[in-house]
Amino acid sequence: MRVDAKDMGADLQQVLITKEEIDAKLGELAAKIDAEYAGKDLLIVGVLKGAVMVMADLARALSTPVTMDWMAVSSYGAGTQSSGVVRILKDLDTDIKGRHVLIVEDIIDSGLTLSWLINNLGSREPASLKVCTLLRKPDAAKVAIDVEWAGFDIPNEFVVGYGLDYAEKYRNLPFVGTLAPHVYGG
Ligand code: XMP
Ligand code: MG
Numbered sequence: 001m002r003v004d005a006k007d008m009g010a011d012l013q014q015v016l017i018t019k020e021e022i023d024a025k026l027g028e029l030a031a032k033i034d035a036e037y038a039g040k041d042l043l044i045v046g047v048l049k050g051a052v053m054v055m056a057d058l059a060r061a062l063s064t065p066v067t068m069d070w071m072a073v074s075s076y077g078a079g080t081q082s083s084g085v086v087r088i089l090k091d092l093d094t095d096i097k098g099r100h101v102l103i104v105e106d107i108i109d110s111g112l113t114l115s116w117l118i119n120n121l122g123s124r125e126p127a128s129l130k131v132c133t134l135l136r137k138p139d140a141a142k143v144a145i146d147v148e149w150a151g152f153d154i155p156n157e158f159v160v161g162y163g164l165d166y167a168e169k170y171r172n173l174p175f176v177g178t179l180a181p182h183v184y185g186g
Pocket of ligand 2: 047048050051
């Protein structure tokens, strides 16, 4: 495996989705999103920190002029499992009442965080509220969420890269992959 540029090759087990596959998929999603919001004023909301890469690349693939805002949330709970009890670390700078809002996510795992976010933003009376995610783990879903645009369905494994981290590392990998067991202390 060639990831020498970032010197992380030894930590990786497998590349699940290449940079080229991500680029192509974001192009497809952007075309659909452009069609949906033609002539409308669109606000895209990225969920920090994981969605930084998706936001940056999706936004540039869109022809629709957008404004961008960010939210940071944390899911309380033991270990790496999402609890669904969510705390806002950084709220939007924008009043979304009457706006067309698209939430941009890196990954939907249990769906608990996003479900909370949809309720929270929905209560602010946007004109519309939809979701675009790069990744989704169908086998991990604990709540059903209406996702308009999803890039890839992946197995129920912990993944890193392209914004996703393990202990804040690996976010800058240009692809999505799994980590070798020794990284987790295995
Ligand atoms: P839920 O379970 O609420 O996921 O849908 C909430 C957040 O947890 C993070 N997450 C991951 N991060 N690899 C990561 O690096 C993963 O496989 C993974 N699964 C969930 C992510 O921030 C998501 O928004
Ligand atoms: Mg996230």
